[in-house]
Amino acid sequence: MYETTYHRPASIDEAAALFAKHPEAKYLAGGHTLIPVMKQRLAAPSDVIDLAKIKDLIGIEATSDALIIKAATTYYDITQSAAAKKAIPAIVHLTSVLGDPAVRYRGTVGGSIANNDPAADYPAAVLALNATIKTNKREIKGDDFFQGLFSTALEEDEIITSVSFPIPAKAGYAKMRHPASRFALTAVFVAQTKSGEVRVAATGASQSGVMRVPAIEAALKANWSAGALDGVKISADGLMGDIHGSAEYRANLIKVMAQRAVDAAG
Amino acid sequence: MGVEGIGARVARKEDKRFITGRGRYVDDVKIVGLTHAHFIRSPHAHAKVKGIDASAAKDMPGVVDVLTAQQLVDDKIGNLICGWAVSSKDGTPMKMGAWPAMAPDTVRFVGQAVAVVIAETKNQAKDAAEAVVVTYEELPAVSSMTAALASGAPQLHPEAPGNVVYDWAIGDEKLTNDAFSKAANVVSLDLTNNRLVPNAMEPRAAVAEYDEAEEHFTLHTTSQNPHVARLVLSAFYNVAQEHKLRVIAPDVGGGFGSKIFIYPEEMVALWASKKVRRPVKWTGDRTEAFLTDAHGRDHISHAEMAFDANNKILGLRVKTHANFGAYMSLFSSSVPTYLYATLLSGQYNIPTIYAEVMGVYTNTTPVDAYRGAGRPEASYLVERLMETSARQLKVDPAELRRLNFVTQFPHQTPVIMAYDIGDFGASLDAALKAIDYAGFPARKAKAKAAGKLRGLGFSCYIEACGIAPSKAVGSLGAGVGLWESAEVRVNPVGTIEVLTGSHSHGQGHETTFAQLVADRLGISVDQVQIVHGDTDKVQFGMGTYGSRSAAVGMSAIFKAMEKVEAKAKKIAAHLLEASEGDIVIENGEFKVAGTDKAIALPMVALAAYTAHNLPDGMEPGLKEGAFYDPTNFTFPAGAYICEVEIDPGTGKTDIVDFVAVDDFGRLINPMIVEGQVHGGLAQGIGQAMLESAIYDDNGQPVTASFMDYAMPRADDVPSFRVSHTTTLCPGNPLGVKGCGEAGAIGSSPAVINAITDALGHNKIEMPATPGRVWEALQLQQAAE
Amino acid sequence: MSTVKLTVNGKSVSATVEDRTLLVHLLRENLNLTGTHVGCDTSQCGACIVHIDGKAVKSCTTLVGQIDGANVTTIEGIAKGDQLHPMQAAFRDNHGLQCGYCTPGMIMSAIDIVNRHAGDLDEETVRHELEGNICRCTGYHNIVKSVLDAAGRMKVAQAAE
Structure with missing residues (x-):
């Protein structure tokens, strides 16, 4: 160093x-x-x-519409939050399978999404729920935030202050772990909003970072069930292929993880 | 005292310091005036070194000196050597390319050192290293054996045309071909044995100190064999004279073979300590471990087995290519030859075997012994072949094995080894019972109903341990003898120190060796201290590898104990005015059999040292040494059965049950033996399902950290069901065989056989990662 | 350079070090607490785990500035005199260690696991929770056994207090 x-x-x-x-x-x-x-x-x-000791950056609150996690709140605190569990249990589950216990004591939501690692877990939740990222300067919608590998809409000097996740009608997260790094080899967050919109985001799969999966969204919109995805075919184009899994394998995982996430969401 | 003697599950004496954070590893050593070394390593797999400019770096804060490869040459420091001479089948010697500790003109793998910065702190050394300008001229590289053997391939060493180390063979080619011509069935298989990185959790390290007045060096180093290190550093590398060099291997955090070898870093640290007139510490980081620790395995093989109409094996034919990496490491030549092909008979009666092994240079990290060393490759080949044969011949895999088991001992195989004893059927029976083999079809059906694919795989392995009879290995080209030494010192107060040439780096010798002494004298293990790992304290010894410490190291202690006891009995008889033949040792006392006359061990010891009243002509003192040279290898063997379930959606394989039944002969401390098996199993499972060292086509390592190289974690492996059958080894006084490597040798074929059983076909290579298993399932679906 | 003040194993400590100093190096080099080890460069192996304000954290991924004012406990600080912590005793009794290198991190991690799960532990949970600690010797079998054993002992010890 x-x-x-x-x-x-x-x-x-x-x-x-x-x-x-x-x-x-x-x-x-x-x-x-x-x-x-x-x-x-x-x-x-x-x-x-x-930023970890700034009091204004720590805390979790839930309203009737949103779960708001301040940016420097640790993963551990999220897993322990009754408010989070009640509001969006899928986020608590996602957090509990992220990193390892020692990492969860230190790692923060803000840190994860600011980095936008293509295999990180939180970007999937932010994108699937179209969360609002609040910074010390502005608000950015999840749809506009991620801009490719390790790249976001944040300015260099901008500080994420909180992330506001709209509370969905249903949500689930399923992750296939990378055997070495334990990041997502491919993981999928599925959500059905209170207005009935279906949004699905996959992480770990695409060469350009977290991505929506329109084919799965369409199938789930028509029929919210794992079985509805049986016939869906995900293209391997643009997906990552490496020693731990081919692009075709990751395409398969997108579907399988989506099915398991739907099962988890209920 | 049975409580702490042979066979007792004694809690380890060494544990207290480890669980309280008071272990003393090399990096914990602090010396006044210590400097820190950081190596400058090649980023290229193959390049000419055109120049090194260290002038700016030398002026940076804290920099003591920057030493380059040319200075090593100027000081006539020797090249690294391979200490086992293996000749090609045409009689020509192996082709050893020159390997300097730092490369003055050509680098041949990523990570090879070209210079070293010595500074006051590690960070300052790293800061300065960035200011050293090394000019390289890149050369084309070969990262695979196929590329290295292609015509027109880039050549690594002028000494080795075609990048071939040797083209070696064992067995009778004609007889084997004849057997195949008569065969009713021939089963063939192509296999890859994946390259592994040992990854002992403690990275390698060295602390070197030079005493100018005495012209004496002290080296603390992470070694499994400090005396061998001293010998090699003095006799071959010319860094220090043997009597002017003390090598200390204190607590060592795992080895698995990777710490047998004497590496460039400790050579350079020693040499540098004299050059800069300051003590020098080098501690590797994990990336350096991936780049420079000797890797393991890396074979490509084609194997064929011939059967008669009754499914009896007629012969085995094998052709193997073994990747050596860029240089021949210390014992590399022996691993794919005498430690591999000599085990190709497995547990079976095979009338004739012919195996050819070609050693190949590539622009990758050197390859040498890693837990099992050649024997895992042999058992993987034989046991994959047996399982495949059973499926092709439509015979139960257990029955095919049983039909061909060696049952008469001693048994001479066609590939040098003479098995002394065993009961392979007993281990298999115990394993079948433990796994409930009869219940498997029902379990498979149940899994299928739940959407899972269940499979069961066997491995009936044998290995050769207790390495090794010196004369035999000498005749096969070994540059050293492989006996072991011991000295037993009974102190004047009756406590005992045992000095052993074995080295413990996790194996628990401080406990098991003490149990032997406790058992023989009927005293507590607390009265026995095991001393090892310091060439100034301990007589010359050969160290720990090849599961040799019980069979060879403890046998040396046994011999020394016999001498000590004989002398002590003479003294006791003299003091008790009894006949020497009537003296028996019980509960720490020397007793006259059948009487109540006795004298305690401390009194005998005291008498030996006061020497006031000893038998006429007896020398004072009570201390004896012994060397033990085994007469044969030992042959641990066993039966492993693995049961897996595959999730077809993800290809993820779960090991739902793993049964290991081993015959290690007599167990000294069953708790420690089980621990050795557990660890070996995890490494074998790691090879089968997770681990693989990969290079890209340019020789760049793709897996140089735990982010890319998948180490087994707690949730990757199951709890194991480990048990034992016993045939006592007739070759050593303790009847022990060795247990350190068995788990790693026997487990990988069991796992892959289970996975191929679940898949319903054989098209999968190690590591069977979820991605590969899923691809294999698609092949099957396409076929259907 | 900065001066940091913290409590280590119950003792107040002050050190003036480069800002780039990691907690593990402060412990090992400045305080001579060499029981905390470094086994990787990627924050994965857990050999460096210590407790910071009661939580098991990777000291190789912690700048000293981050823990200014904190309470740090290392492997050297968990026994009460000659009386081993129940987790230490369980590792010894169950042969939960071989070379000993990963052991301090394992023990510090394991204590945290038991603390968080308050005795409500099974094998699967322990294996999942040990994700951030790599051992190359034991195959984890006896480590898992040790943690489950210690969970019982810690419950008993707590009940007695």
Whole structure:
């Protein structure tokens, strides 16, 4: 790791001011994405601005319409949240199969979606539920947020403050884990909104990161059941193929995981 | 004292320091004035080194020096060697390409070192390493054996035309061909034995210190065999003289073979400690482990088995290509030859075998012994072939095996090995019973109803351990003898120290070896201290690998104990005024049989050292040494049965049951033996289902971290059902055979045989990942 | 360089180190607590796990700045004098370790698992929860056994308190 300067601001404004002063800085939340990359010397931030202790960035609340998770809330706290379990149990399930227990103590929702790893779990929930990402500057809809591998609509200096997930009528998440990294080899989040819209997002599968799956959405819209997907054929075009699974295998997993997610959603 | 003697499940003496964080591993060693080394490694699989400019780096903060490969050459430091001479079938010697510890002119695999930065801190060394400018001229690389053997392929070594190390053979070709010409059935199979990375959890490390006044070096290193390291570093690498070099292998965090070898990093650290006149520490990180620890396996084979009309085996024909990587590692030549092809007879009566093995250089990390070393490759080939044969011949796989089992001992195989004893049927019977073989069809049907594919696979493995009779291995080309040494010191107060040439890096020697002493003298294991891993403390010894520490290492202790006891009995007889022949040892006392006259061990020991009243002419003291050279290999064998269920939607395979029945001869500490089996099984299952070291066509490693190389985790493996049958090994005084490698040797074929059973066809290679299993299921559906 | 103050195994500690210093290096190099190990570069193996404010966390993925003011417990700090923690005792009694290198992280992780599940543990849960700890020696069989055994012992110990 290159030498860096660590900062622990007490407020969002202070964090943003620090970033303005140090343009080569990086924000840090749980650190489980940034620190490994810094250890490999693949990132060399002059300054590291730790958001994890900013009180305004921590907390979970549920309204009748939405589950709002503040950006620096840890995965562990989400898995323990009665409000989250009641509002969107699929999100709690997703969180419980993400990383490992030590990672869940540190990792945060904001960190996960800001990084937009193509095999990360949270982007699937954000996209499937078309969550609203609130930053210190604006609000961004899930549909507009993810822009390809490790790329998002965020500006360099922008801080995610919370993510608001609309509470769906039904939602489920099913994940096939990557045998080595334990990220998603392919995982699918299915949701039926209260207005009856069906949205399905797959992570780990596409070469360009998290993606919607229109063929599955159409089939589930017509008939919300795992069996409705039996005849659906997912194209392997544009999907990742590597030593852990071919594009065709991932195409199959999109369907199978969608079926299992529907079963889980009930 | 049966409680802590042979056969008792004694909790490990060494555990206290490990569970309290007080283990002492190499990286824990701190010395005043310590500097830190960081190696500059080639990013190319094959390139000329055109120049190294370290001038800027030398001026960076904390930098002590930057040393380059040319300086090693200038100081006449020797090249790495392969210590086992194997000749091709035409009689020509193996072709060993020169392997300098740092490459002065050509790099041949990604990760090969060209220079080293020595600095006050590890971070400063890494910072400065980025300022060292190495100019490379890239050369075309070969990353697979197929590419290396193609005509016009890039050549790695001028010494090895065609990238061939050797073209070796064993057995009688004509006799074997004749057997095939008479066969009623021939079953053939193409197999890949995937390349593995050992991944002991402790990365390799070295701390080197030079004492200028004494011209003496001390090296702390992660070694399974510190004396062999000292010998090689002095006799071949010319880094230090043997009597001026102390090698200490303290607590070592796992080895699995990868810490047998003497690597460039410890050579360079030693040499550098004298050059910079400061102690030097190098601790590898996991990426360096992936790039530079010797890998394992990596065979491609074609195998054919001939059967008569009654399903008796007539012969076996094998052609194997073995990937050596870019250089010949220390014992690499022996692994795909004498440790592999000599086990191709398996547990079976095979009248004739002919096996050819071609060793091949590629621009990849060198390959050498990894847990099992050659024997897993042999058992995988034989047991896949037996299962495939049973299916093709439409015979029950257990019955085909039973029909061909060796049942008379000793048994001379056609490939050197002479099996001394065994009862293969007993292990198979026990395994069949444990798994409830008769109930399998019902379980399969039930799984099918639930949408799952269930399969069952066997593996009846045999291996050769207790490595090895020195004269025999010498005649096969080994550069060293493979005996072991021991010294038993009874202290004046009656406590005992045992100095052993074996090395424990997880095996629990401090407990099992103490149990032997406790058993013989009837004392507590707490009165016995096992000393190992330090060339200044312990007499020359050969170390731990090849499941040899019980069969060879403990046999040496046994011999030394016999000498100690004989002398102690003489002293006791003298003090008790009895006849030496009447003295028996019980509960820590020397007793006159049939009387109540006795003297305690501490009193005998004290008498030995005060020497006031010893038998006439007896030397004072109570300390004896012994060397034990085995007369044969030992032959652990067993029957493993794996039962799997495949989820056809994802291709994910779950091991729903795994039964292992092993015959290791006498068990010293069954708890530790079971632990060895568990660990071996997980590594074999890892090979079968998860692990694979992959290179792209340019020789770039694709799997150089745990993010890409799938290590078995707790939820990848089941709880195992482990049991034993016993035939005592006649070749050593303890009747032990060795248990360290069996699990890794026997398990991978059982897993793949179970998966192919569930699939209904044979078209799957290791590792059978969910993706591959799913693809294999599509093949089957396409066929239907 | 920054000065961090924290409590390690019940003792107040202050150290002035580079900001890039990871907790594991502070423990090993500055405080000579070498029981915490490094087994990988990718935050996966868990050999470095310690407790920060009672939670099992990977010290190889924690900058010292992040834990300024925190309460850290390492493998060296869980026994009470000569009395082993029930998890340590269970690992010894069930042969839950071989080379010992992953063991400190395993034990720290395992204590956290039992704490979170309050005695409500089965084999499957333990195996899933050990996802972030890699062992190459034991095949996990006896580690799982140790954790389940310790869960019972910790329940008894808690009831007694």
